[in-house]
Amino acid sequence: MKVLMFGWEFPPHISGGLGTACLGLTKAMINIGEEILFVMPKINGEAVSDDLFHLMGASDVEVTRSRREMLRDVSPETIRFLEVDSTLRPYLNEVTYQTWLKEQVNYNESVVEARYEDQKIGKFEFSGVYGPQLMDEVARYALVAAQLAGQEQFDVIHAHDWMTYVAGVEAKKISGKKLVCHIHATEFDRSGEHPNTEIFEIEKYGLQNADRVLAVSHRTRDIVIRCYDLDPAKVHVVHNAVSKDVTVQRAQVKRNLDEKIVLFLGRVTGQKGPDYFVQAARKVVDQVPNVRFVMAGSGDLWPRMVERIARERLQKHFHFTGFLRGSDVEDMFAMSDVYVMPSVSEPFGITPFEAVLYGTPVIISKQSGIAEIFENAEKVDFWDVDRLTESIVNLLTDEEYANNMAINATRELELINWDGAANKVAAHYKEVTA
Amino acid sequence: MIDVCFYFQVHQPFRLRRDYNFFKIGQDRVYFDEYLNRDIMQRVATRCYLPANRMMLDLIKQHNMKFRLSYSISGTAVEQFKLYAPEVIDSFQKLVDTGCVELINETYYHSLASCHDEKEFIAQVQKHRDLMKDTFGYEPTAFRNTELIYNNQLAEQVENMGYKVMLTEGANQILGWRTPNFCYMPANCYKLKLLLRNYRLSDDIAFRFSNAGCPEYPITVDKYIGWLKQVAGNGEVVNLFMDYETFGEHQRKETGIFDFMKELPGAILGEDDFAFKTPTEVATTQQAMSKIDVPYDISWADVERDLTAWIGNPLQDSAMEFLGDLKEQVLASKDDGIIESWRKLQTSDHFYYMCTKWFSDGDVHKYFNPYRSPHDAYVVYCNILNDIEESLKLQKG
Numbered sequence: 001m002k003v004l005m006f007g008w009e010f011p012p013h014i015s016g017g018l019g020t021a022c023l024g025l026t027k028a029m030i031n032i033g034e035e036i037l038f039v040m041p042k043i044n045g046e047a048v049s050d051d052l053f054h055l056m057g058a059s060d061v062e063v064t065r066s067r068r069e070m071l072r073d074v075s076p077e078t079i080r081f082l083e084v085d086s087t088l089r090p091y092l093n094e095v096t097y098q099t100w101l102k103e104q105v106n107y108n109e110s111v112v113e114a115r116y117e118d119q120k121i122g123k124f125e126f127s128g129v130y131g132p133q134l135m136d137e138v139a140r141y142a143l144v145a146a147q148l149a150g151q152e153q154f155d156v157i158h159a160h161d162w163m164t165y166v167a168g169v170e171a172k173k174i175s176g177k178k179l180v181c182h183i184h185a186t187e188f189d190r191s192g193e194h195p196n197t198e199i200f201e202i203e204k205y206g207l208q209n210a211d212r213v214l215a216v217s218h219r220t221r222d223i224v225i226r227c228y229d230l231d232p233a234k235v236h237v238v239h240n241a242v243s244k245d246v247t248v249q250r251a252q253v254k255r256n257l258d259e260k261i262v263l264f265l266g267r268v269t270g271q272k273g274p275d276y277f278v279q280a281a282r283k284v285v286d287q288v289p290n291v292r293f294v295m296a297g298s299g300d301l302w303p304r305m306v307e308r309i310a311r312e313r314l315q316k317h318f319h320f321t322g323f324l325r326g327s328d329v330e331d332m333f334a335m336s337d338v339y340v341m342p343s344v345s346e347p348f349g350i351t352p353f354e355a356v357l358y359g360t361p362v363i364i365s366k367q368s369g370i371a372e373i374f375e376n377a378e379k380v381d382f383w384d385v386d387r388l389t390e391s392i393v394n395l396l397t398d399e400e401y402a403n404n405m406a407i408n409a410t411r412e413l414e415l416i417n418w419d420g421a422a423n424k425v426a427a428h429y430k431e432v433t434a
Numbered sequence: 435m436i437d438v439c440f441y442f443q444v445h446q447p448f449r450l451r452r453d454y455n456f457f458k459i460g461q462d463r464v465y466f467d468e469y470l471n472r473d474i475m476q477r478v479a480t481r482c483y484l485p486a487n488r489m490m491l492d493l494i495k496q497h498n499m500k501f502r503l504s505y506s507i508s509g510t511a512v513e514q515f516k517l518y519a520p521e522v523i524d525s526f527q528k529l530v531d532t533g534c535v536e537l538i539n540e541t542y543y544h545s546l547a548s549c550h551d552e553k554e555f556i557a558q559v560q561k562h563r564d565l566m567k568d569t570f571g572y573e574p575t576a577f578r579n580t581e582l583i584y585n586n587q588l589a590e591q592v593e594n595m596g597y598k599v600m601l602t603e604g605a606n607q608i609l610g611w612r613t614p615n616f617c618y619m620p621a622n623c624y625k626l627k628l629l630l631r632n633y634r635l636s637d638d639i640a641f642r643f644s645n646a647g648c649p650e651y652p653i654t655v656d657k658y659i660g661w662l663k664q665v666a667g668n669g670e671v672v673n674l675f676m677d678y679e680t681f682g683e684h685q686r687k688e689t690g691i692f693d694f695m696k697e698l699p700g701a702i703l704g705e706d707d708f709a710f711k712t713p714t715e716v717a718t719t720q721q722a723m724s725k726i727d728v729p730y731d732i733s734w735a736d737v738e739r740d741l742t743a744w745i746g747n748p749l750q751d752s753a754m755e756f757l758g759d760l761k762e763q764v765l766a767s768k769d770d771g772i773i774e775s776w777r778k779l780q781t782s783d784h785f786y787y788m789c790t791k792w793f794s795d796g797d798v799h800k801y802f803n804p805y806r807s808p809h810d811a812y813v814v815y816c817n818i819l820n821d822i823e824e825s826l827k828l829q830k831g
Contacts, residue, residue: 256460257824294456306809310752315816316823319456322813331457 001429002035004154004171006145006164010040010055013128017350018184021216022160024243026053028422034429037152039167041126041141058144059126066121070146070174134163135198142166149174156429160184162199165206172209178432180425181210182238186223189345190271204228212432214238214425216348217369238425239373241418242353248330250359255335259292260396263336263360265329265351266343268299273342273365273382275301278308278318280340283389285317288396296321296332333358337402338395343368344382352377356413361405363391373416376409436615437671437711437720438662438702439629440503441578441601442678444483445544446475446511447783449804454814460824465775470804472518479519482682487525489681489692493699494534501699502534502710505678506578509542509558509565510781523569530570536712537566538601539574545780546744548579548588549731550758558777559595576601576713580782582631582675582734583741586727589620589628597626599717601675604630605732605739615669616723617716627717628726631675631734635661640676644689652690655697659705666707670723671716675734736791744785749812753788756819763826772825779818787811 005026009019026036030052037054039061048055124140127133145167149157158180159168165181172179187195187203207213207228213235215221225232262284266272274295281293295305295318302320309318324332333339339355339362346368353370355362364371365382378391395402451467493501507526515522529535541547542562547555559577566572577597579588584602592600604614614630638658642648650657665672677684685691702708711719735743744750757779764776788808805811 254461256457303807303809306812307748310748310812313752313755315752315756316820319459319817319820320813321456328457 001156001426001433002154003029003037003156003158003429004148004152004175004177005036005038005158005160006141006167006171007038007040007160008128008163010038010043013040013043017348018161020243020350021184021240021348024241024418025421025425027243028241028418029425031419032422032426034422034426037148037154039145039148041128041137056148057126058141059124061144061147062123063121063143063147065147065150067143067146067170070150138163138166138202142170146170146174149177156180156433158182158425158429159206159210162187162203162206165202165210169206169209178211179209180212180214180428180432181206182214182216183207183220183224183347184216185347186220186227188223188227189220189347190269192270192345210234212236212428214428216240217372219367219369219372220347236428238421238428239369240348240350241416241421242350242357242413243418244357246330246357248327248334248358250334253331253334257292259290260337261335262291262293262338262340262392262396263296263332263355264294264340264342265296265324265332265355266341268295268297268302268305270301271343271345272297272299273344274299274305275308276342276382276385276388277340278305278312278314279385280342280388280392281309281314281318282312283385284392284396285314287389287393289317291317291396293318294321294332294336295319296324296329298323329354330358333360336360338363338392340388340392341365341368341370342380342382342388346370353413353416356406356409359406359410361395361402361409363388363395374409374412376405376412378405436662436665436669436708437716438708439671439673439711439713439716441538441673441675441713442503442505442680443508443578443676444505444511444678445508446471446478446514447544447781448510448514448778449474450779450784450814450818452805452810452814454817454821456817459817459821461821463771463775463821463825465818465821466778471514475514475518478679478683479515479522481687482679483515483519483522484525485687485692486678486681486695487522487529489696490535491525491529491532493696494529494532497699497703499532499534500703500710502536502712502715504536504538504576504712505529506538506540507566508540508544509562510544510778512565512569527570530572534712536576536714537570537572537574538576538578538713539563539566539597540578541580543777543780544580544782545777546580546583546741546754546782546785547780548583549741549745550754551761552591554761554780555591556595558780575599576717578602581744583731584728584733585731586621586729589626589728590622593620593623593626599627599629599713601629601673601713602631602728603732603734603739604632604673607739608726608728608732612724613665613669615665615672617671617720618724618726619722621725621727627720627722629671629673629713629716630726631673633734635672636674636676639674639691639694640680640684643680643685643691643694653694655694655701658694658698659701662702662708663705670720671711742791743789744782747788747790747808749788749790749808750785753785753812753815753819756816760819760822760826764822767826767829769825769829772822772829775818776822779815779822784811784815788815 007022011019011023035052039056042059043057126137149171156178157168157171159165160182161184168179187199215237221235221237264277268274333355339360341352341364343365348369352362352364363378366379367382371379380387448466449470541558575598577592578601582603614632618628620628643653731741732739787803787805788811790808
């Protein structure tokens with residue numbers, strides 16, 4: 001089957017797990033014989049094209065017709081699936097309801113039209129980053145998608161996360177092909193109780209217009225059914241896996257310090273629970289002084305975490321590396337003795353798998369998708385700092401226990417790979433296009 | 435008679451490598467950004483130190499030794515002159531040789547040692563004395579502390595160390611209704627004179643000279659003389675204290691700052707009642723008008739004129755504590771490399787980079803800050819202290 005796939009990140013252009021997951025899944029899909037045209041906003045360097053895999057930058061695509069022209073050739077039935085959004089919301093009084101009505105950006109056909117109709121034709125610029133121009137880029141990307149849908153041959157459309165959902169829907173409108181929306185993270189995971197309404201609306205627009213929704217965990221499936229008002233029958237789970245290209249071995253990595261290292265690696269943002277890691281660090285250091293904590297990553301909470309460490313006077317035990325790339329990530333995993341993922345809300349969370357690849361035992365929060373399938377890990381509630389502390393101390397002080405956990409985790413991981421996920425996705429393609 | 439007393443601060447810190455990350459701890463003992471430090475030193479030497487020194491020398495000759503001025507040159511600046519711009523040392527030497535230039539003593543490392551470590555403070559002052567003697571053949575009799583940080587106890591200590599005069603800020607909170615334009619004496623002292631910076635007239639040159647947003651812009655020699663003359667009748671000395679980098683660096687050549695300074699001494703000497711004196715000359719010719727009580731710390735920084743630019747936020751306090759924790763081990767190590775690095779880490783600039791109060795003085799802070807954020811500054815600083823700690827462990831075996 002030939003797949004028109006839309007993704008915002010693809011290595012090496014990544015800011016987090018989304019790109020890693022896209023790469024792992026795509027590679028495995030190709031291995032089982034699916035053909036993929038992967039469209040990302042911008043690629044630095046040459047477009048890739050071989051038998052089964054074509055990587056393309058939206059910035060290289062020439063849009064030759066206005067959206068109106070493109071849609072003119074499409075039969076009205078194709079567009080009719082577009083839903084009219086309900087403006088009913090509970091718990092609003094008459095005043096807030098009026099305000100809400102004014103402020104709300106509901107994604108429906110008329111908004112998409114108003115927003116994208118005026119765009120010029122030609123090639124568009126993309127930064128491909130999550131910057132202030134993101135919403136504009138999302139819109140331009142959708143225009144490119146429409147163009148590609150008209151000129152490329154394919155059997156199904158697959159869109160990863162909200163940035164590409166409008167693109168997916170546009171491609172569906174033009175081509176009449178089925179749309180699979182893959183959800184790696186919802187706005188509720190990223191922002192807790194205070195979602196960005198525009199992003200939420202785009203997610204809802206994409207998911208409601210999808211013919212099939214693939215969630216990375218049961219946890220995420222539950223969230224999308226509940227919060228986006230989806231028919232449970234079309235939402236399915238495909239758990240993530242991990243790519244096993246390891247170039248650094250634990251035994252060979254140069255350790256610059258004698259103390260054991262406890263690692264947090266991820267975006268330093270509320271979703272990932274960095275503050276619980278810091279709280280646990282304080283408690284662990286009081287019990288096991290010869291230990292160092294490392295927070296690898298950057299994010300909006302980073303300055304606050306640095307100040308917190310300073311206030312706790314943990315300057316001899318807590319280090320910040322900033323955002324790590326390439327072999328630094330591998331070194332960091334391989335140097336660590338405990339990996340902690342204290343996420344408050346984690347749709348899946350691939351990093352614990354990565355830590356295990358380097359022989360590092362892991363502690364994961366129960367509020368993560370990975371906890372649904374991974375047995376050989378310590379599992380704690382993200383908020384339970386005392387349990388987290390206890391788990392870290394156990395892994396630091398009981399070498400046999402830590403070794404066994406790492407060994408068992410490694411064995412378990414041997415059975416988890418992207419091929420499994422790819423087979424499931426391929427089956428969904430078949431079902432949805434049948 | 436009104437004495438105009440110029441003192442210029444000459445200082446450059448040894449800036450740290452901003453790429454000193456976690457992986458370098460225990461691996462890499464090169465802490466200072468040689469390229470950045472050399473670039474900055476050579477740039478400032480070309481734009482400021484060399485042309486400004488030439489100008490001052492010409493002015494002294496032109497006015498038959500009646501133009502007199504003083505400098506405080508930090509040890510870290512002198513070291514970097516020797517490394518990257520040795521001609522600057524020669525040009526200062528020529529100025530000193532005229533006899534019209536006084537050199538002021540400070541802490542060698544331009545440090546905050548007076549705030550937390552008396553012994554270390556005394557050691558660094560002595561080291562700076564030795565440096566002035568060895569480099570310029572000069573024995574200072576005036577003292578100024580880093581950033582003009584000052585309080586009663588410090589004054590007492592400085593008096594005990596034998597100095598004749600000390601310099602600090604004419605901060606509103608210590609002066610109240612009084613003017614900075616007299617010679618004063620610290621509350622607990624009997625001999626030491628105190629000169630207070632006239633911050634309005636100093637900042638007219640140092641900060642406001644090229645600021646088109648100021649109501650008095652452009653500041654001309656005529657206007658400036660007018661302001662100086664207002665002191666007559668209620669003052670005997672006008673202390674104009676500022677960074678030397680004002681000339682050509684903070685205020686670029688294009689602003690006309692050099693032309694202004696070339697004219698100013700002639701215009702001042704053209705007025706009947708005005709003369710130039712260096713700090714010790716003021717202290718030995720003038721009586722102290724009254725005692726000044728400063729029970730808490732003041733400095734010349736920011737609108738608050740306190741220590742909050744360097745001390746008090748969690749980043750600064752944690753870094754300072756770490757630095758202090760290592761003291762005994764560092765000194766006991768007898769390893770010159772480690773001791774020297776540890777002392778260079780005491781330079782106040784490192785703490786200034788960690789300042790998080792970006793309000794009215796944020797612009798000034800940003801101008802001098804090589805880091806993207808105070809948190810970055812803290813992370814690098816602590817990484818380096820951690821490496822020093824590792825080096826000490828290694829040494830002990």
